[in-house]
Amino acid sequence: MSELLVIAVIGTRRCALRAHDVQSVIEVGQVSPIPRTAPHIVGLAALRSQALTVIDCRVSLGLSLDGLETDQRAAVVKVAGHAFALLVDAIEDVEQAQSAPSQIPGGFGAEWTRVGAGMVETASGPVLLLDAAQLVAGPPQETKVA
């Protein structure tokens, strides 16, 4: 497996997105909030003439934003034909995957298992490979209500 991965930090945990899925990494500027949407949908941002829906991955994972910093950078991915900006703590680097995604006994924890496609080894240690579609979908309905 020599797949390229974009390494990001979400809630201080190191994660990875397939570089193939990531169109670009942008600095999220002005965001227009979208009232009455799920909490993890931060709003709309513009990438040139394209409107991006900004997703806060930390909220999507049900993490508390207390004490979490962000460098305002986001990975732009396309899910179901629409462009999303995935806002994270930080985006680190692009690395090569050294193994295929694998599951580990006991899982990654409920929320992480939902968005995770498996653990991948990289030169800088193991990371959780994320499924962008799940991040965009956000927590399941009952969590949203609560």
Added chain:
Amino acid sequence: MDDLLAEFVAETREMLEASEGELIAWESNPADTSRLDAIFRFVHTVKGNSGFFDVPHLERLSHAAEDALAEVRQGKRKPDTALVSAVLAIIDRIMELIALLEAGENLPEGGDTALIAALAANSDIATHADAGDDIPAAENLPVHKDHGPASPQRSIRLPVELLDRVMSGVSDMVLARNDLAHRLREAGNQPMIDGPFERLSTILTDVRDAITRMRMQRLELLFSAFPRLIRDLSAELGKLVAVELEGGDVELDREMIEMIRDPMTHLLRNAIDHGLESSADRVQAGKPSMGLLSIAARQSGNKIVIAISDDGRGLNQDMIAAKAVANGLISEAESQQMSREEILQLIFAPGLSTAETVSSISGRGVGLDVVRENIERIGGSVRVTSTPGAGTIFYLRIPLTLSIITGLTVEVGGLRFALPQSYVEEIVRLGGDTLTYAKVGDTSLVTFRGERLPCLSLADVLDLEHMVPDRDRTMVMLRLASGDLFALAVDQVHNSSDLVVKPLPREVMETGLYGGSTLLDSGVPILLLDIPQMAINASLASDARASILSRTRAVDSEVGREGLRVIRFVDHQGRKRALPMELVQRIETISASAIEREGEAAMAIVGDEILPLIGAEGIAANDPKVRLLRLSDGHGELLYAVSEVEDAAVLDGEMVPTDIDPLVEAITLVGGESVALIDGHALFAKYGAPPKRSRALTCRLPQGEWARTILAPLLRSAGYAIAADENDSADILILLDDDDAVEAAEATDRLVKLRSQPDEDVSKAERDGSIYRYDRPALLAALRQISRGEAA
């Protein structure tokens, strides 16, 4: 037509490519009839299209093949090698002809009789021979030829995706241009850069227009399928129908064409099935036995109107009303009150089918409500009119494009949103702590022109907080396609502009509040509000019933109160006044700095107009929001400054004439308070800007039959008024043959003398002093000269 033909050629090729696999499979095993569908569809389509393009040659070929294949499909005939070969030979021939068509060459006459004969002759043999199932594979005929174009292509087919990419690229450029323009302005005038930039800007605008047009397609493309559809349907139902198409050159967004295809097809089916009578019934009713369906499209502004009309029996108002009552849509009493027009629109209500019997074509529950829903989804509307016995017309109004709309930008809670301008009826600022706004339970109501309307607060809808107090909010009056009117309270209204609307992801659409996103000129993305959905969420226009009820109520309230409808207000000197509602055009808000005062007179600048202003006394010089009533008498306009608009009222009490103020006509009581009614006539007489066209000059005519029957009509048609009798004052005096009694009394330069003798019969002096009565140009010239003198 070239475009269409190219489309036909391309479509035929595509279909053949798609069915090639089947063709080859069938060729290897003629007994396998399951392969036939694709091939049958192919020849069937070619037949239909060539009929439409009037290529009898092609039609003959495809028709023969279709017939043969139809027999096979029905099991009347067993396929054999010979048949396969014959069909394949015909398909080859079709492709040859298609290539010729594309090259623009004439099709060779004849040459296909043998091919068709092969089909028929072999069929006899095959039937008689009653061949077994195991037929050896046919000898391979060359099926796939080189279909390359024989001449340079005049049109190309592009994936829509590529177009979209180019379009978004151009949008990017426009944004970059705006940004650059902004920076250039900040940097000040730089002739070296400004010139080329201006040029770039113009080119960009042109390119943007062209790109937008690339998405447009002629309606012909949609229309071309209809004659066939109509032919098939009418054959199935045993009716004779002629079809008339008009306006195929009207252009519409490609996507839009796709969106209206189904609704239009449905309406056509409906017209043939229910609208048109059977031939026998038509003859009995004294109509030609062949029914006429006509489809006409025209562009009006940024809308396309498509009318689908039939000359059938028309809609039965009583039956529709009875059905609606039976279904609980309306009550018996309501049905009595509704106009025919209103009852007819009920056919678009869910669950109302007027078909007495369910036929194979329509009336199976998929009703006109679906048509309305689909049309409204793309921002259009549908309406029906019908004359009993004479026919029915459906009008579809459709916006030109899905992706570019005119939108109004509003602000609430510090956020901006756009809403489609097409819904906006009017923008009204709430005036102070007036009666126009009321809270009943948790519901807000506004009184607008005497009607109580539901009022939504955009902040509540979006779970935001209004940033301005109640009294400074602006009401956007929105009219839904169903005719319902409601008010939407926003903090501020910005501007209206053309917006490029992009779709939103499902996660955002789920809210049911937004219809898309768009970018402002500044590059900031904003959301487009989904107004119909918002109204439905708030149960303001959930179904036909609601809209009917509100309409009936509105009628009731108008009928119930007779009297003069006025708008009540307080002027800047604290006086309570009222003005007839008919005079008020709208309420304008300007800053006090836009008011020019000179002595008693004042003028105000509104937009780019300068209008006389009344009631300017008492306006604080630094008032940022001066409310003005914009009045019009039909010709001139003027402004009336008010400090507070109270509400609309009906004056039904006693009017007491007064002369305390020349502008006050009378004093009356409204709800126990005295109100001075402004005399609109005096107001315009004194301040109204004179209309540009001066009033028609009045001519007094000479006595006699000739003047009354010949001269008067001539003058009227030339725009002059005729004095009614001798004593009326007139601007121009016309005399015939020295009517000297009058002449002596009113010798004036506004006089035209006519005489009965032609020019050649009179002396020079007489010729100069008067005009021959049938010399029309000279007469009109003389009149014009006088009226010019009058105007100067």
